Amino acid sequence: xxxxxxxxxxxxxxxxxxxxxxxxxxxxxxxxxxxxxxxxxxxxxxxxxxxxxxxxxxxxxxxxxxxxxxxxxxxxxxxxxxxxxxxxxxxxxxxxxxxxxxxxxxxxxxxxxxxxxxxxxxxxxxxxxxxxxxxxxxxxxxxxxxxxxxxxxxxxxxxxxxxxxxxxxxxxxxxxxxxxxxxxxxxxxxxxxxxxxxxxxxxxxxxxxxxxxxxxxxxxxxxxxxxxxxxxxxxxxxxxxxxxxxxxxxxxxxxxxxxxxxxxxxxxxxxxxxxxxxxxxxxxxxxxxxxxxxxxxxxxxxxxxxxxxxxxxxxxxxxxxxxxxxxxxxxxxxxxxxxxxxxxxxxxxxxxxxxxxxxxxxxxxxxxxxxxxxxxxxxxxxxxxxxxxxxxxxxxxxxxxxxxxxxxxxxxxxxxxxxxxxxxxxxxxxxxxxxxxxxxxxxxxxxxxxxxxxxxxxxxxxxxxxxxxxxxxxxxxxxxxxxxxxxxxxxxxxxxxxxxxxxxxxxxxxxxxxxxxxxxxxxxxxxxxxx
Amino acid sequence: xxxxxxxxxxxxxxxxxxxxxxxxxxxxxxxxxxxxxxxxxxxxxxxxxxxxxxxxxxxxxxxxxxxxxxxxxxxxxxxxxxxxxxxxxxxxxxxxxxxxxxxxxxxxxxxxxxxxxxxxxxxxxxxxxxxxxxxxxxxxxxxxxxxxxxxxxxxxxxxxxxxxxxxxxxxxxxxxxxxxxxxxxxxxxxxxxxxxxxxxxxxxxxxxxxxxxxxxxxxxxxxxxxxxxxxxxxxxxxxxxxxxxxxxxxxxxxxxxxxxxxxxxxxxxxxxxxxxxxxxxxxxxxxxxxxxxxxxxxxxxxxxxxxxxxxxxxxxxxxxxxxxxxxxxxxxxxx
Numbered sequence: 001x002x003x004x005x006x007x008x009x010x011x012x013x014x015x016x017x018x019x020x021x022x023x024x025x026x027x028x029x030x031x032x033x034x035x036x037x038x039x040x041x042x043x044x045x046x047x048x049x050x051x052x053x054x055x056x057x058x059x060x061x062x063x064x065x066x067x068x069x070x071x072x073x074x075x076x077x078x079x080x081x082x083x084x085x086x087x088x089x090x091x092x093x094x095x096x097x098x099x100x101x102x103x104x105x106x107x108x109x110x111x112x113x114x115x116x117x118x119x120x121x122x123x124x125x126x127x128x129x130x131x132x133x134x135x136x137x138x139x140x141x142x143x144x145x146x147x148x149x150x151x152x153x154x155x156x157x158x159x160x161x162x163x164x165x166x167x168x169x170x171x172x173x174x175x176x177x178x179x180x181x182x183x184x185x186x187x188x189x190x191x192x193x194x195x196x197x198x199x200x201x202x203x204x205x206x207x208x209x210x211x212x213x214x215x216x217x218x219x220x221x222x223x224x225x226x227x228x229x230x231x232x233x234x235x236x237x238x239x240x241x242x243x244x245x246x247x248x249x250x251x252x253x254x255x256x257x258x259x260x261x262x263x264x265x266x267x268x269x270x271x272x273x274x275x276x277x278x279x280x281x282x283x284x285x286x287x288x289x290x291x292x293x294x295x296x297x298x299x300x301x302x303x304x305x306x307x308x309x310x311x312x313x314x315x316x317x318x319x320x321x322x323x324x325x326x327x328x329x330x331x332x333x334x335x336x337x338x339x340x341x342x343x344x345x346x347x348x349x350x351x352x353x354x355x356x357x358x359x360x361x362x363x364x365x366x367x368x369x370x371x372x373x374x375x376x377x378x379x380x381x382x383x384x385x386x387x388x389x390x391x392x393x394x395x396x397x398x399x400x401x402x403x404x405x406x407x408x409x410x411x412x413x414x415x416x417x418x419x420x421x422x423x424x425x426x427x428x429x430x431x432x433x434x435x436x437x438x439x440x441x442x443x444x445x446x447x448x449x450x451x452x453x454x455x456x457x458x459x460x461x462x463x464x465x466x467x468x469x470x471x472x473x474x475x476x477x478x479x480x481x482x483x484x485x486x487x488x489x490x491x492x493x494x495x496x497x498x499x500x501x502x503x504x505x506x507x508x509x510x511x512x513x514x515x516x517x518x519x520x521x522x523x524x525x526x527x528x529x530x531x
Numbered sequence: 532x533x534x535x536x537x538x539x540x541x542x543x544x545x546x547x548x549x550x551x552x553x554x555x556x557x558x559x560x561x562x563x564x565x566x567x568x569x570x571x572x573x574x575x576x577x578x579x580x581x582x583x584x585x586x587x588x589x590x591x592x593x594x595x596x597x598x599x600x601x602x603x604x605x606x607x608x609x610x611x612x613x614x615x616x617x618x619x620x621x622x623x624x625x626x627x628x629x630x631x632x633x634x635x636x637x638x639x640x641x642x643x644x645x646x647x648x649x650x651x652x653x654x655x656x657x658x659x660x661x662x663x664x665x666x667x668x669x670x671x672x673x674x675x676x677x678x679x680x681x682x683x684x685x686x687x688x689x690x691x692x693x694x695x696x697x698x699x700x701x702x703x704x705x706x707x708x709x710x711x712x713x714x715x716x717x718x719x720x721x722x723x724x725x726x727x728x729x730x731x732x733x734x735x736x737x738x739x740x741x742x743x744x745x746x747x748x749x750x751x752x753x754x755x756x757x758x759x760x761x762x763x764x765x766x767x768x769x770x771x772x773x774x775x776x777x778x779x780x781x782x783x784x785x786x787x788x789x790x791x792x793x794x795x796x797x798x799x800x801x802x803x804x805x806x807x808x809x810x811x812x813x814x815x816x817x818x819x820x821x822x823x824x825x826x827x828x829x830x831x832x833x834x835x836x837x838x839x840x841x842x843x844x845x846x847x848x849x850x851x852x853x854x855x856x857x858x859x860x861x862x863x864x865x866x
Contacts, residue, residue, distance in 0.1 A: 013805065015804060015806070066844065068841075069675075072838070072844070086796075133797075469802055
């Protein structure tokens with residue numbers, strides 16, 4: 001646990017992505033199984049101890065520390081686990097040596113609601129303040145130390161010199177402590193069987209079009225829908241729905257899980273049916289409607305009836321056990337079109353191709369499109385294979401006016417009037433360079449409207465739960481939430497550190513599905529400067 | 532009943548002694564000031580008369596460019612008479628060079644004003660001496676039970692390990708220019724670190740003053756004008772404000788460290804982009820604050836500045852009379 005605690009602190013204090021990668025890679029190389037597997041699971045939200053609740057910590061401390069001193073300390077520190085780790089009274093009697101990560105996991109996994117507090121206390125007694133912090137974070141499953149699952153996978157690949165995309169594919173089929181995954185990567189054992197598991201495949205992503213001129217002979221145009229990008233996988237009788245970041249969101253959309261019976265991996269946009277916003281391509285409601293369905297662990301019948309979900313398909317990656325990804329887009333599209341009659345039309349349709357002879361014509365079609373579910377246009381090379389990530393020259397996204405940019409929420413302040421007591425005044429930033437190379441966020445604007453009342457409540461809760469810092473009325477949040485900001489124009493400005501000022505920025509959409517490092521860079525915003 | 536002393540009055544601007552028309556650590560210029568130590572929020576300039584230890588006066592002289600007007604130097608243990616029958620004795624506070632508590636006596640009543648203090652050992656200043664009194668006027672900068680400063684040797688060892696593990700980089704330590712920096716350097720020397728230590732320009736004069744006062748800081752060199760390669764593998768000390776400043780770009784891929792009691796809380800370290808937080812403070816931590824109150828055992832405890840709410844609560848839990856003075860002008864120091 002001491003090594004794990006040192007790793008956790010190292011990750012907390014290291015700002016650069018490469019520094020974090022090096023720390024984690026070294027830990028994974030130097031730590032034996034199964035400790036490293038449990039640690040990896042803890043760092044990527046892969047552990048769950050149902051018997052240990054946030055209230056367990058509170059109750060433990062209530063019995064040991066005066067409640068007023070606890071409250072004042074908790075308010076100051078801003079983190080329950082850290083406060084508890086600092087306030088924990090050191091035992092006066094000799095203790096066993098610090099537990100290993102595996103021992104801690106074993107003790108907590110075997111706990112019941114009745115024994116959880118006592119077991120946690122026994123472990124805390126054997127650790128110093130940093131160890132207690134790491135243990136409490138591991139036990140409650142909320143690390144929030146600025147390490148994304150993606151980064152953990154990259155570190156894993158780096159540690160053992162294996163391909164990160166293969167890691168992505170294999171990872172999803174494995175359970176902690178990932179013995180087979182380590183055996184494969186570290187000791188050269190054969191890779192764990194991926195064929196019979198409903199695994200996530202990394203998404204292919206698009207670059208912004210900006211000034212690029214593409215030839216519509218070589219590229220096909222498709223609508224870019226305003227839902228969330230999903231992957232639906234059915235293998236060996238099991239079905240999974242994955243979000244953009246590879247999170248399993250199957251539980252939120254049972255109607256889709258039941259709807260795919262053919263072994264396939266499908267790429268599409270998750271939307272909610274809405275009759276009121278039919279539009280020419282038909283039947284999708286705005287993103288707000290979809291928002292009602294996101295993040296739910298269980299779904300009521302009323303939810304299913306009021307906000308029925310469906311997937312508008314873009315692509316097919318695998319079919320009947322055949323990997324179609326090496327084929328060009330046109331060949332995959334033909335397979336997808338041939339598949340459509342076998343799918344439930346209530347749950348699936350196909351994203352229509354837009355007929356246009358050239359970019360000007362496409363721009364006109366794009367500008368006319370008033371369907372709320374349309375976000376813009378995608379341009380895909382007809383002969384491009386399906387490759388993970390954002391590759392130059394293959395896919396472009398051409399968003400519709402108003403100008404939109406994906407920012408990361410940095411600070412929030414309480415509003416006034418009807419928004420008083422809610423954190424409703426948001427400051428957001430763009431990456432000043434490549435976040436994967438350690439670039440930082442620079443604030444680019446501030447917005448206090450654009451969201452619905454429901455979204456405001458959601459944002460307010462998010463701010464409270466993700467606060468890392470307070471400056472008087474302002475809270476700094478961890479840099480995880482992507483906000484799609486709409487604005488009318490952007491201008492050069494000496495008053496802001498970013499050198500840019502937005503006109504009428506508003507929160508267009510909450511992109512909780514999008515990882516923060518994929519938010520836009522300052523260069524993208526700079527390219528939109530009108531004057 | 533709270534003790535009512537007509538001759539001592541806590542004001543938002545400082546502690547006022549009406550019979551002597553004298554102030555302790557006043558936030559504004561007054562005719563007569565008693566100054567506990569040289570940090571700028573306690574030792575402001577412009578007073579008509581300034582009573583302090585000789586070291587504190589020297590520090591003030593260095594900071595303001597001239598010796599304070601009407602400077603009156605007092606030795607530790609020396610008692611001076613103030614108008615109105617008040618006697619003032621300066622007692623070591625263990626905070627920084629020259630720092631003093633001030634014992635005030637009148638008509639058999641004893642009041643101690645601690646200024647800032649700590650109980651842990653410090654090779655650069657005389658150790659705190661507990662003085663029995665009726666009213667103990669204490670600071671509470673780290674007055675929360677989460678603040679427990681570890682033994683400084685542990686923090687110095689971590690600093691040296693980091694330095695040794697990165698021969699191609701330097702460790703840049705942010706440390707307050709008066710007191711913290713010199714204590715850090717002296718502790719490094721005691722731990723056997725005999726390589727030269729490089730200084731930001733803002734540190735040099737205060738280090739020189741400490742040396743004049745007989746504190747051995749080993750070989751110190753200015754960082755200015757030194758080639759990057761020459762700084763690799765070394766420790767560089769700068770004021771906290773220079774940590775993320777343009778100044779540090781001249782250094783070879785520095786590892787950012789900071790020596791402060793605030794480093795106990797992770798987010799405080801993250802706020803300052805600190806990679807190596809060193810929990811080193813010249814203030815009493817929670818255990819020292821509470822143990823000192825118990826040891827001095829005053830009839831009443833008054834709390835000047837810091838996180839007074841929690842210390843008040845502790846006093847209440849231990850059946851001790853206490854009040855917060857709501858002083859203004861003292862900063863959240865120790866960084």
